[in-house]
Amino acid sequence: xxxxxxxxxxxxxxxxxxxxxxxxxxxxxxxxxxxxxxxxxxxxxxxxxxxxxxxxxxxxxxxxxxxxxxxxxxxxxxxxxxxxxxxxxxxxxxxxxxxxxxxxxxxxxxxxxxxxxxxxxxxxxxxxxxxxxxxxxxxxxxxxxxxxxxxxxxxxxxxxxxxxxxxxxxxxxxxx
Numbered sequence: 173x174x175x176x177x178x179x180x181x182x183x184x185x186x187x188x189x190x191x192x193x194x195x196x197x198x199x200x201x202x203x204x205x206x207x208x209x210x211x212x213x214x215x216x217x218x219x220x221x222x223x224x225x226x227x228x229x230x231x232x233x234x235x236x237x238x239x240x241x242x243x244x245x246x247x248x249x250x251x252x253x254x255x256x257x258x259x260x261x262x263x264x265x266x267x268x269x270x271x272x273x274x275x276x277x278x279x280x281x282x283x284x285x286x287x288x289x290x291x292x293x294x295x296x297x298x299x300x301x302x303x304x305x306x307x308x309x310x311x312x313x314x315x316x317x318x319x320x321x322x323x324x325x326x327x328x329x330x331x332x333x334x335x336x337x338x339x340x341x342x343x344x345x346x347x348x
Contacts, residue, residue: 191299191300193247193250193251193298194251194271194297194298195297195298196244196245196246196247197242198269198271198295198297198331199240199241199242199243199294199346199348200294200295200315201238202290203290203291203292203312205226205239206225206238206293207224207238208224208309209223209293209305209309216341217341218341218343219305219342220344221344222344223293223345225347238347239348240346240347240348243273244273245272245273246272248272249270249271249272250270250272251269252267252268252298253269254266254267263336264334265334265335265337265338266332266334267306267313267331267332268330268331268332269294269306269329269331270328270329270330272324272326272327274324275326276321276325276327280327281319281327284315284317285317288317290314291307291311291312293306293307293309293312294313294331302341303346304340307333311335312333313331313332314333315329315330315331316329316330316332318330
């Protein structure tokens with residue numbers, strides 16, 4: 173049996189199945205809640221060290237400790253794409269995560285409305301168990317929301333980020 177890291181052909185033949193789409197949740201933190209994201213491990217795009225979250229401060233004013241919030245999304249219709257844009261040495265990766273959050277509700281609408289215009293760090297888990305980091309401390313990703321009742325009742329979420337590198341994988345601890 174070939175080693176999974178040996179070649180692309182070996183990966184294709186021996187490293188298991190492939191499930192499209194995202195898991196039914198995302199982890200989201202405002203950029204100000206994350207104080208450090210370690211560099212990727214040497215020769216990889218994997219960040220195995222833990223992100224450092226903002227510490228609590230009794231104030232005044234009181235500042236809560238930074239955490240990732242878990243947002244539940246619908247099983248169907250979620251997607252992750254990273255597309256190169258530009259030419260030659262001026263190529264950026266435009267990352268887009270699309271998801272649907274079921275059921276219009278006042279509390280959800282309030283939270284999603286507050287997210288407009290902010291910069292965030294999002295951990296997007298795919299159905300193969302891989303977490304991708306969308307956003308960084310220099311430029312967080314943006315979140316846009318569209319409310320709808322036809323064809324489905326809920327929120328179309330669009331998360332976007334532009335970067336010179338592909339989004340990193342994350343295997344560290346998630347502080348929730």
